[in-house]
Amino acid sequence: MQQLSGLDNSFLLMEAGGQLGHVGSLSFFDTAGLEGRSFKDALRSTIEDRLHLLGPYRRRLVEVPLDLDRPFWIEDPDFDMDFHFRHIAVPSPGDDHQVSELVSRIHARALDRSKPLWELYVIEGLENGRVALYSKIHHCTIDGVSGAQMTQVLFDQDPGGDVIPLPEEPWQPDDIPRTSEMVARGIAGLVTQPGRIARTAYRTARELWESNEAATAVARTIGLDRLPLAGGIFRTNGPEVDADRIPQTPAPRTPFNRSITPHRRFCFFSMSLPRFKAVKRTIGVTLNDTVMAVSGAALRSYLGERGELPEDPLVAMIPVSVRSETEKNEYANRVTSILGELATDEADPIARVERIHRAMAKSKRMQQAMPATLLTDWTEVATPLILAQAARIAARTKILDRMNPPFNVIISNVPGPRQSLYCGGAEMQTYYPVSAVAEGQGLNITVISYKDRLDFGVIACRELVPDVWKFKDLFAEGLEELEKAAEARKTTNE
Amino acid sequence: MQQLSGLDNSFLLMEAGGQLGHVGSLSFFDTAGLEGRSFKDALRSTIEDRLHLLGPYRRRLVEVPLDLDRPFWIEDPDFDMDFHFRHIAVPSPGDDHQVSELVSRIHARALDRSKPLWELYVIEGLENGRVALYSKIHHCTIDGVSGAQMTQVLFDQDPGGDVIPLPEEPWQPDDIPRTSEMVARGIAGLVTQPGRIARTAYRTARELWESNEAATAVARTIGLDRLPLAGGIFRTNGPEVDADRIPQTPAPRTPFNRSITPHRRFCFFSMSLPRFKAVKRTIGVTLNDTVMAVSGAALRSYLGERGELPEDPLVAMIPVSVRSETEKNEYANRVTSILGELATDEADPIARVERIHRAMAKSKRMQQAMPATLLTDWTEVATPLILAQAARIAARTKILDRMNPPFNVIISNVPGPRQSLYCGGAEMQTYYPVSAVAEGQGLNITVISYKDRLDFGVIACRELVPDVWKFKDLFAEGLEELEKAAEARKTTNE
Structure with missing residues (x-):
């Protein structure tokens, strides 16, 4: 089983209070090129043909009980395309504001972690003979660049349709591991943890020492000294650097730098x-x-x-x-x-x-x-567990309203x-x-x-x-x- | 502040795993009676005129920290009609199955507890010149009968519009109580708890004794002996009844009596x-x-x-x-x-x-x-806290798959x-x-x-x-x- 990296996992852990860890895109298509076919049907069959190139679409998380360690990916044995591929509409007149209202609401809802972490919505009812596509996927499974790559796989560069290589071998779903197996993995990971922390702290201190100009940027960017566990170790274990003396020059307060809601x-x-x-x-x-x-x-x-x-x-x-x-x-x-x-x-x-x-x-x-x-x-x-608790405490105390x-x-x-990219001959006009x-x-x-x-x-x-x-x-x-x-x-x- | 009853609160506490505590209705209206007006606008102004008779629409929860006691209701000072009143559509052809798909998805999402616990969706795009209304409200704030009463307030018996009494006094929003105040209330409630438990246990035992035939039904219906705390007290404190000897004749297993998902x-x-x-x-x-x-x-x-x-x-x-x-x-x-x-x-x-x-x-x-x-x-x-933990443990262990x-x-x-009921002259045809x-x-x-x-x-x-x-x-x-x-x-x- 492939394990999520710490960075991948941080997008799961951030989901507390009003924070949501997924990202999305909204694209508009010109239906003229469809020549009467249904955009929805064209897109669905395209996805089904290319699933072997769209790894995140069929993999799901298995979490380690008690948050002992980062989750793993498995190929979902219960994969169900109907759950992920959805069809919806905006009321007339079908303008940008109505699309925005719909997308805002769908975007405000967390993805279900017991399934592959994506949803697609074909949006009809638009003015000017267009159709829209809202795509939602968890940031723990892709970043901006790999998201753009998925788009390249999903859509055609040739309006008549790209040639897609067949899968080299048939797809193999995994079994869902038993709880006892996941607990064992979590404990095994935990045993090796202290060594990992010490090594990372030492390496960070050395790198900071060697690249003095970078210290401010690093501390401010990754918030090292504010992590409840790592911050403490950093301050005491780092042989040549005292994190408290790294200058902190925070940004000014504004109306949007406050505690958020999920909406x-x-x-x-x-x-x-x-x-x-x-x-x-x-x-x-x-x-x-x-x-x-x-x-x-x-x-x-x-x-x-x-x-x-x-x-x-x-x-x-x-x-x-x-x-x-x-x-x-x-x-x-x-x-x-x-x-x-x-x-x-x-x-x-x-x-x-x-x-x-x-x-x-x-x-x-x-x-x-x-x-x-x-x-x-x-x-x-x-x-x-520690990172998730930090996120929850921040959300609950609304600490960020006071600093x-x-x-x-x-x-x-x-x-x-x-x-230009195409789907079933329909040209993608914009890609927000x-x-x-x-x-x-x-x-x-x-x-x-x-x-x-x-x-x-x-x-x-x-x-x-x-x-x-x-x-x-x-x-x-x-x-x-x-x-x-x-x-x-x-x-x-x- | 008005406090939720234990039964009201149980619909909040059940929200764990795949369980959701809200209920809803789906009604269809014939747009002929609107004479060209917008159903959405008619409904919205009706609601605004009748808010003083629709108590649950402006009250929100304040929860007691650490789940020390049941939550209270306050009149929401941040009440925002735009958040609750929504407008959406189904894609063509706009048949019952598409409405069902949309309603299933919206119904699968929990209400936001930091706001009044309701949402209304005007659904357009239907075949046969109809418009639909999906209403969602938390079961902690109404039951079936009071839900039907709200419907009577919301809609007209006269196609030309009912006469609604004006509010006797202007609406007074509450302040959101400080955390410290809510903790104090929780602790005060807890101090009086042991007495309440003993009194209820004694009364139950006496009633069961007096009405022997009812014992089986009561035990099976309210699952008294299965409550982690109350069950124990019941078994030891009840002077004349031994709960373990009440015959348990559970229902047979079926494919739908298993652990559920939120979908x-x-x-x-x-x-x-x-x-x-x-x-x-x-x-x-x-x-x-x-x-x-x-x-x-x-x-x-x-x-x-x-x-x-x-x-x-x-x-x-x-x-x-x-x-x-x-x-x-x-x-x-x-x-x-x-x-x-x-x-x-x-x-x-x-x-x-x-x-x-x-x-x-x-x-x-x-x-x-x-x-x-x-x-x-x-x-x-x-x-x-105890009831919520029981719900979470049941969801996590999927215990119900094995009994x-x-x-x-x-x-x-x-x-x-x-x-017949009407809204802006449009007749409600069905009310699911x-x-x-x-x-x-x-x-x-x-x-x-x-x-x-x-x-x-x-x-x-x-x-x-x-x-x-x-x-x-x-x-x-x-x-x-x-x-x-x-x-x-x-x-x-x-």
């Missing part, structure tokens, strides 16, 4: 990739810098309108893939993160994007100085397909990410590039950001403002 | 009330006897087709309202239950209904010999409105109950009488009864068989 609001919109690219070239920054600058502008306006813009700049957390070439086809999490300021205290758009650019360049240098595997090691050593957050917002930029929020982090901006568009999904806690649809216009205004400023500078320079 | 299947159909009444008159039994006989016939065929009909007759549990006249307008649980055999081992339909009739008459005599309040007293004395059940199926017969299943009880048959129809809702665990829609035809066949047999006997007697 969501979801706003989505599509923007022109060439427009972002033109701005980036004119100013001389990266594409990701411009995405962050436009996000920062939108957040600055949003908080300004509410009279709640903090004096200090907001801090964004940016997930970074650490997937190596050999891991390219693996369905698991290979991700770390860096922090970057959003310069929301700066009124001038050019000055803002340049500050963002400098901060990001510095964060990336630090991150590259750290071995990719180190950052995920800590999640391997604490037992699931400054380590960062304000996640901004995630996932590279998606550059060519539907990500997750967390305790103290009630707002998440994720963007997927698809063809010549950037498709944005802004997901929020329903209670903390009830007016999330404001971001659609605020992003449009943010890009226009940046374009105008870039144009003005170009004219001046010429 | 559901829902089958609904409407039958003619005059046909049931004609049969009852011919045979000389009650209306409820004929409902049970037709249910028994359907269950006999269903299990027979699967080759799993037990030799012993199935046992049904029938909820009985113990609401007094003075409690008539209260939103709370006033319900107990009796057991009755379904004579599924009997091939002859007349012999079957007569056995059911005799068994029910006997059960009712026993039940009437017991004071109505006694049966609910036991749920008042055990602390919620015979106390009964096989709940058959609930709720009297509904006799006249969507009830709950429980550990070891994967099938529930509930029927509401409405106008000249009996509207059946058969709710089941998705995994134990995947083919629940078979019951629609099996009930039709069961009624026909009984009608023919009654007709034949009438001819013979004449």
Whole structure:
């Protein structure tokens, strides 16, 4: 049996209070290419033909009793396609807001852990002859990059349908292991635990020592000293580093950095990739810098309108893939993160994007100085029980309402397909990410590039950001403002 | 603050594993009477006008920390109509099976305990110019009879709209009590607990002694000796009764008397009330006897087709309202239950209904010999923590897969409105109950009488009864068989 990594498992453990560990996507298809066939039937038969390439669709968890150790994957002997593949509709007129309402509600519900951790909803009743597809899958089984890979398997690059290799051998479901077997595995894992913790603590201390500049970023990013068990060991066992002396410069408080509920609001919109690219070239920054600058502008306006813009700049957390070439086809999490300021205290758009650019360049240098595997090691050593308790305590005490957050917002930029994708001949028009929020982090901006568009999904806690649809216009205004400023500078320079 | 009764609270405590404590209804409306207005808008403004008569819609729970005592109700200061009132659709063709699929999925999800415990879904996209309404509310806040009362408040008896009295005083939301206050209340409750337990045990023993015939029914119905705490006290403290000597005759095992999942299947159909009444008159039994006989016939065929009909007759549990006249307008649980055999081992339909009739008459005599309040007293004395743990242990160990059940199926017969009800001029055509299943009880048959129809809702665990829609035809066949047999006997007697 394959065991979940500590990082994979952390997305299960985070499920307490209002936190949910799954992610999703919402895509719209043009039904013209179907030539009268049913999108639902086309998609279903496509999935059935490609199940052997979609590992997460048939594997399910077996948990270790009493949370003694991380769970394992087995091939589900009770796999039932009807449970996962669903058909639903929005009422007329079938516009974006009604789709958003439906997706928000479905996204607010945890997946059933006794089955493979995914659900697909074909959504009908849309205006303009479209059909939508909402896909939901647990973050413990894929990350952003492997999610994008699944999309490539699921859909065709050829409108007439791709040729898919047949399975090399027939699928073999597993038996569900008996409880006694899982307890034995848990105890075996526990016996080896103390050694693992000591080794990881020693290695972290050494790496920090060797790469001094990275210390702040690491401590702030992985919250090492705040882990109930690992934090203590780190402080006492690390021979050359005192974690308490690592400077903590938390992000300012905002209305969305509070304790969340399980309910969501979801706003989505599509923007022109060439427009972002033109701005980036004119100013001389990266594409990701411009995405962050436009996000920062939108957040600055949003908080300004509410009279709640903090004096200090907001801090964004940016997930970074650490997937190596050999891991390219693996369905698991290979991700770390860096922090970057959003310069929301700066009124001038050019000055803002340049500050963002400098901060990001510095964060990336630090991150590259750290071995990719180190950052995920800590999640391997604490037992699931301890981590789950920490998550539950945080949710129950609403501790995050009373302290400054380590960062304000996640901004995630996932590279998606550059060519059109099809299902049964129907072209996918847009491909919006539907990500997750967390305790103290009630707002998440994720963007997927698809063809010549950037498709944005802004997901929020329903209670903390009830007016999330404001971001659609605020992003449009943010890009226009940046374009105008870039144009003005170009004219001046010429 | 008003505190939940032990019985009300038991519907919260049952929520563990696959068990959910809410109930619902699915009603269909003819949109012709709307004269072009939107059903959704009409319903929403009706609710807003009548909120002062719909107590459960604005009250929410405050739980006592550490489950020290039963929760309390407060008027929710954060009440948000948008959260509860929802709008959705089924894909084309919009038939009963698609509605069933949607309702099953929504019904499979627990209500959020931090808000008032209800949700309403206006369902569009139906064939034949209809609109449907699925209503979901927690059983801790109403029982079948008070649910039917809410329906009377919500809908009009006059197609042109009823006259509703204005609120006598403006609504006053409460403050959410601080944790420390709730802990103090919990400890205060606990201190008085031992006395309450002793008094209840003494009273039960005395009542059992005085009404000897009732002993078996009581022990089997409320499972007194199986409660972890109360059972022990009962066995040692009861001066004149030894619970171990009360005969236990559990029901036979069936495929649906097993551990359940949280997922559901829902089958609904409407039958003619005059046909049931004609049969009852011919045979000389009650209306409820004929409902049970037709249910028994359907269950006999269903299990027979699967080759799993037990030799012993199935046992049904029938909820009985113990609401007094003075409690008539209260939103709370006033319900107990009796057991009755379904004579599924009997091939002859007349012999079957007569056995059911005799068994029910006997059960009712026993039940009437017991004071109505006694049966609910036991749920008042055990602390919620103990009851919740018992529910969780039952779910986790799947103990019910290894023992015979106390009964096989709940058959609930709720009297509904006799006249047509309207909303915004749209007539309610049918009114199906969507009830709950429980550990070891994967099938529930509930029927509401409405106008000249009996509207059946058969709710089941998705995994134990995947083919629940078979019951629609099996009930039709069961009624026909009984009608023919009654007709034949009438001819013979004449």
